[in-house]
Amino acid sequence: MKTIVILSSEPWGKMMLSKMHFAIELARMGNKVFFVNPPRSGNQTACCVSENPEGYPSITIIHVKENPRRIVYREKFFSLFRIIENKYVRSVKKITGEVDELWCFNPQFIVNTGKFGAGTNLLFMYDFYRGKYLKKTASQSDAIISVAQNILDYFQDVDKPRLLLNHGLAPAFQQMAGESGEKTDDRIKIGYVGNLLRNAMDIGAFREIISSHPEIDFHIWGPAGLDENNVSGRDIPAETSDFIQFLGQQKNVVLHGVKTPEILAGEIQQADAFLFIYSAKKDINGASNSHKLMEYLSTGKTVFSTYVSHYDGTDLLVMDCKEGNNFPAFFDTEIKRLDEFNAPDRQKIRRSFALSNSYEQQIKKIYEFINAMK
Numbered sequence: 190m191k192t193i194v195i196l197s198s199e200p201w202g203k204m205m206l207s208k209m210h211f212a213i214e215l216a217r218m219g220n221k222v223f224f225v226n227p228p229r230s231g232n233q234t235a236c237c238v239s240e241n242p243e244g245y246p247s248i249t250i251i252h253v254k255e256n257p258r259r260i261v262y263r264e265k266f267f268s269l270f271r272i273i274e275n276k277y278v279r280s281v282k283k284i285t286g287e288v289d290e291l292w293c294f295n296p297q298f299i300v301n302t303g304k305f306g307a308g309t310n311l312l313f314m315y316d317f318y319r320g321k322y323l324k325k326t327a328s329q330s331d332a333i334i335s336v337a338q339n340i341l342d343y344f345q346d347v348d349k350p351r352l353l354l355n356h357g358l359a360p361a362f363q364q365m366a367g368e369s370g371e372k373t374d375d376r377i378k379i380g381y382v383g384n385l386l387r388n389a390m391d392i393g394a395f396r397e398i399i400s401s402h403p404e405i406d407f408h409i410w411g412p413a414g415l416d417e418n419n420v421s422g423r424d425i426p427a428e429t430s431d432f433i434q435f436l437g438q439q440k441n442v443v444l445h446g447v448k449t450p451e452i453l454a455g456e457i458q459q460a461d462a463f464l465f466i467y468s469a470k471k472d473i474n475g476a477s478n479s480h481k482l483m484e485y486l487s488t489g490k491t492v493f494s495t496y497v498s499h500y501d502g503t504d505l506l507v508m509d510c511k512e513g514n515n516f517p518a519f520f521d522t523e524i525k526r527l528d529e530f531n532a533p534d535r536q537k538i539r540r541s542f543a544l545s546n547s548y549e550q551q552i553k554k555i556y557e558f559i560n561a562m563k
Contacts, residue, residue, distance in 0.1 A: 190219050190220055190221055191220045191221070191289040191290055192220070192221045192223070192285060192286060192287065192288055192289045192290075193215055193220050193221070193222050193223070193288075193289060193290045193291075193292060194223045194225060194281065194285055194288050194290070194291050194292070194305065194307070195208055195211065195212050195222065195223070195224050195225060195292045195293075195294065196225045196291070196292070196293045196294055196295040196298055196299060196302075197209075197224060197225060197226060197227060197294050197295055198227055198294050198295040198297070198298075198316065199227065200226040200227060200229065200252075201224055201226060201242060201250050203447050203449065204384065204411075204412070204447060205359070205449075205450050206480060207294075207315055207336075207356060207357060207480055208224075208292075208294045208313070208315075209224070210357055210359045210548050211292065211357070211548060211551075211552070212224045212245075212248055213245065213248070213359075213548075214360075214548040214549055214552055215552065216245060216247035216248045217247075218552070219247075220247070221247060221249075222247060222248045222249070223239075223248075223249045223251055223281070223284065223285045224248055224249065224250050224251065225251045225253060225281055225295075225298075226250060226251065226252050226253055227253065227295055227298055228253045228254065228255035228256065228259065228277075228298060229252070229253070229254075229255055230254075230255045230257075231252075231254065231255075233252060233254050234254075235254065235280075236253070236254050236276060236277065236280040237251050237252065237253055237254070237277075237280040237281055237283070237284060238251070238252050239251050239252070239284050240252070249284070249285075251281060251284055251285075253277065253280075253281075253298075256273050258273065259273050263297075263300070263321075263322070264321060267322070270300075271301070274299060274300065274301060274304070275304065277298075277299065278299065278304045278305060281305075282305065287306070288305050288306065288307040288308075289307065289308050289309070290307055290308065290309045290310075290311070291305045291307035291309070291310045291311065292311050292313060293310070293311065293312050293313060293326070293330070294313045294315060296312060296320065296322075296323055296326035296327075297318070297320055299326075300322045300325055300326050301325070301326075301329060302326055302329050302330065303329040309331055309559060310329065310330045310331050311330060311331060311332055311333075311334060311555075311559075312326060312327055312330035312332070312333045312334070313334050313335070314333060314334070314335040314340045314341075314343075314344075315335065315336055317337065317339065317340045317343070317477070319343075324344065324346075324347055327344050327347045327349060328347055328348075328349070330349060331349070331350075331559070331562065332349055332350045332351065332352060332558065332559065332562060333347070333349050333350070333351045333352070334351070334352045334354060334555065334558075335351070335352075335353060335354070336353070336354055336355065336356050336478045336499065337353075337477035337478045337498070337499055338353055338477070338498070338499070339477050339498065340477070341353055350558070350562045352554075352555070352558045354551055354554060354555075355478075355483065355499075355546045355551070356478060356479070356480045356482065356483045356546065357480075357483065357546055357547060357548040357550075357551040358483045358484065358487055358543050358544065358546050358547050358548065359450050359454075359484075359547075359548060360547070360548070361450040361451045361453070361454040362450070362454045362483075362484050362487040362543070363487070363544060363547055364454070365454040365455055365458055365487075366487045366488065366489070366540050366543065366544055368455075368458050376404065376405065376406050377404070377405045377406070377461050377462070377524075377527065378405075378406050378407075378408055378459060378460050378461050378462075379405055379406070379407050379408070379460065379461065379462050379463065379464055379493075380407075380408050380409075380410070380457050380460030380462070380463045380464070380485075381395075381407065381408070381409045381410070381411075381463065381464045381466070382409075382410045382411060382453065382457065382463070382481045382484060382485070383410075383411045383481055384411050384412055385409070385411055385412060385413050385429070385432070385433055385436075386412060386413075386425055386429055388426070388429075388471055389467045389468060389471050389476065390466060390467060390468070390471075391466050391467060391468040391471070391495065391516065392428055392429065392432045394466055394495075394516045394517050395432070395464070395466050396432060396435060397517040398464070398466075398516075398517050398520050399436075399439055399441065399442060400439075401517060401521065402441070402524075403440070403441050404441075405441060405524075406441050406442075406443065407439075407441060407442045407443070407464075408443045408445060408456075408459075408460060409436065409442065409443065409444050409445065410445045410446070410447070410448055410453055410456070410457065411446075411447060412446070412447050413433045413436070413437075413444055413446070453484075454484075454487075457484070457485075457488060458488055460488065460490055461490060461491075461527065461531065462490050462491040462492065462493060462524075462527060462530070462531070463485040463488075463490060463491070463492045463493070464492075464493055464494075464520075465479060465481070465482060465485070465492055465493070465494040465495060465497065465506070466494075466495055466516065467479065467495055467497075468495070469495070469496065476495060476496065476497055476498075477497065477498045477499055478497060478498075478499035478500075479497070482494075482497070482500070482506070483543050483546060484543075486505060486539040486540070486542055486543040487539075487540060487543035487544065488539075488540070489531075489535075489536030489537065489539050489540040490531060490536065490539075491507055491527060491530040491531050491535075492505075492506045492507065492539075493506075493507050493519075493520055493523060493524070494506040494507065494508045494509065495508070495509050495513070495516050496508060496509055496510060496511045496513060498511075505538070505539055505542060507523050507530055
C-alpha cells in the first residue's frame, strides 16, 4: 500500500473530474489516497483539516485554508510566498505522513513540489494555464502527463519525460456502456453534459441550434447555477446568465441538473446523439480535448462536435473542420445523417475506444511509463 497525495485544482464535490476519478481508482487498488482541495476562504481555523468522503473510506479529503496574501506573494514577492508554501506542505504532511507519490494537478498552489519529498513526483497538466513559475514546478517533477499534445509541447524545453494520455472512463460509464433503453417516441434526443457556467462553451452557437430545431429535444446535465457547483468561481457572466435563462424558457430543453456519475451514466444512454460545442478561442485548453467526450463515446452514440485537435483524424466524432466558423450550419447538415452515424458498427467502434480508456487502464499506462522511465 502506497501513500498517494493528489493536489487538486478543484475541490471534491458532486461534479467528478479526472482527478477525483483517479483518486477513487487508486484507492480501490489498495492505496491510501489524500485528496488536497485547493485553498478556499472559510470558517476553518486550522491551516488544513481532513475528513473522509462518504462511501470512500480509503480517501481522505484535506481542506486547505486560503492565505489572502498567497497569490500576491507568489506573483510579486516569491521569497515571502515560500514561507506560506512551506507552511502548507508541513500542514499537509502532518496529516499524510511520508508521501510515496505526489500527483500534482495544481502547480498554482504548490510551486516547489519537491518539498513533499515524494518518491515519485508527477505533474498532471490537464488544463492549459500558464504561470510565472509553472516550468519551475515541471523541472522538479519526475514526469509531465497531459491529455493534450499542445499542453505537452509547452514544456518542450523542460528536460523531463512526457506522457500523452486519453481522458479516462469512470466505472459507472463502463458498466452502462451501450445499455440503451427502448425509444419511446420519434423525437430526436440530443444530450449535453457539462458545467453551463464554464466559459469555454460557444453560447451563441448552442442558442442558435436549439432555436433552429424545435423538433429536437435537448437534454442537458450539469449545474445551471452556483448551487452544487464545485468547479466554478462565484461570478456568473451576464452572457452566461442570459443563456441559462433562455434554456429554462425553451419547450424543447430539459435541464437535469447535477447527477452523480452512477445516475448520469444511466440517464445519458437515452440520448440519440450528443453535442460538444466549445470555442477554441474561449477555452483555456484551446478545445484540444475534454473529459465528457469519453463519456459520450461510451454510449456508442454520435457526437456532433466543434473541432477537437486530440480527435483529429480518428473518425470517432462527427467533427467540424478546424477552420469552421459556422457550427450551427454544420450541425444542420450532419444531423440529417444521424441514422447513418448511429449504425451498429460505428457505435461499436466508439464504445470499444472508450472502454479501452478506463481509469484502471490509464493508471496501468502511467505506472508502465514510470517504471520504464526509472
